[in-house]
Amino acid sequence: xxxxxxxxxxxxxxxxxxxxxxxxxxxxxxxxxxxxxxxxxxxxxxxxxxxxxxxxxxxxxxxxxxxxxxxxxxxxxxxxxxxxxxxxxxxxxxxxxxxxxxxxxxxxxxxx
Amino acid sequence: xxxxxxxxxxxxxxxxxxxxxxxxxxxxxxxxxxxxxxxxxxxxxxxxxxxxxxxxxxxxxxxxxxxxxxxxxxxxxxxxxxxxxxxxxxxxxxxxxxxxxxxxxxxxxxxxxxx
Numbered sequence: 516x517x518x519x520x521x522x523x524x525x526x527x528x529x530x531x532x533x534x535x536x537x538x539x540x541x542x543x544x545x546x547x548x549x550x551x552x553x554x555x556x557x558x559x560x561x562x563x564x565x566x567x568x569x570x571x572x573x574x575x576x577x578x579x580x581x582x583x584x585x586x587x588x589x590x591x592x593x594x595x596x597x598x599x600x601x602x603x604x605x606x607x608x609x610x611x612x613x614x615x616x617x618x619x620x621x622x623x624x625x626x627x
Numbered sequence: 628x629x630x631x632x633x634x635x636x637x638x639x640x641x642x643x644x645x646x647x648x649x650x651x652x653x654x655x656x657x658x659x660x661x662x663x664x665x666x667x668x669x670x671x672x673x674x675x676x677x678x679x680x681x682x683x684x685x686x687x688x689x690x691x692x693x694x695x696x697x698x699x700x701x702x703x704x705x706x707x708x709x710x711x712x713x714x715x716x717x718x719x720x721x722x723x724x725x726x727x728x729x730x731x732x733x734x735x736x737x738x739x740x741x742x
Contacts, residue, residue, distance in 0.1 A: 557732030563729070612728055
C-alpha cells in the first residue's frame with residue numbers, strides 16, 4: 516500500500532461549488548504540505564502543517580482552506596471553486612526538519 | 628530571494644545518449660538542501676536525491692549522477708545511456724533550513740527519450 520494517498524484522484528466540478536481534497540499518510544510524519552502544479556510551472560505551496568495544532572499559509576493560499584483532522588490526515592478545501600483553480604494538487608509529508616518530502620499520487624481537478 | 632532555475636524547458640534525445648539536465652539556484656542561506664524529483668507521464672512525483680549544502684561530493688546511482696558545484700550555484704543531473712523509461716519531467720528543488728523547509732521548485736525539464 517502507498518504511504519501517502521490522495522482522494523479523489525480525479526475530479527470535475529463546477530464554478531462556485533465547494534470541494535474537498537483529502538490526504539492520508541501511514542508514514543507517521545508530523546509535517547504535511549499541499550502544493551499545486553500548473554502546466555509549465557513547478558509546484559507552489561498552498562498550506563502546510565507541522566502538527567495537528569499548527570497550520571500555516573503558503574505562497575498561494577487565497578481561495579483555499581485546510582483542516583488537519585489527525586496526524587495522518589490533512590484536507591484541502593476550495594470554498595467556492597473557480598476555473599483558474601484547475602490544476603494538479605499534491606500532498607506531501609516530511610518526517611523531520613530538512614528531511615525529504617514524499618509526495619502523494621496527486622489529484623487532477625478540473626473546474627468548469 | 629530564493630529561486631530555482633531550470634532553463635531547459637524540453638530536451639529530446641535518442642536512446643543510449645547521455646543527457647544533462649541543468650539546475651541553478653539562488654539562496655542567501657548557508658544551510659540548504661537540493662533535491663531532484665521525477666514526474667513520469669503517470670503524474671506522480673518520485674524522489675531521486677537530496678543533497679545538503681555542506682556536501683559537494685558528486686553522487687552516482689546506477690545510470691544517474693549529480694554534480695553539485697557551490698561556486699556556480701548549480702546542481703546538475705546527468706543520465707548516462709538514456710532509456711525510453713527515463714522520459715519524464717524532472718524537477719529541481721531547493722529547501723532552506725531557515726525557511727521552514729518549504730520546497731522551492733524549478734519549472735521542470737521535460738525529457739523525451741526516443742527509441
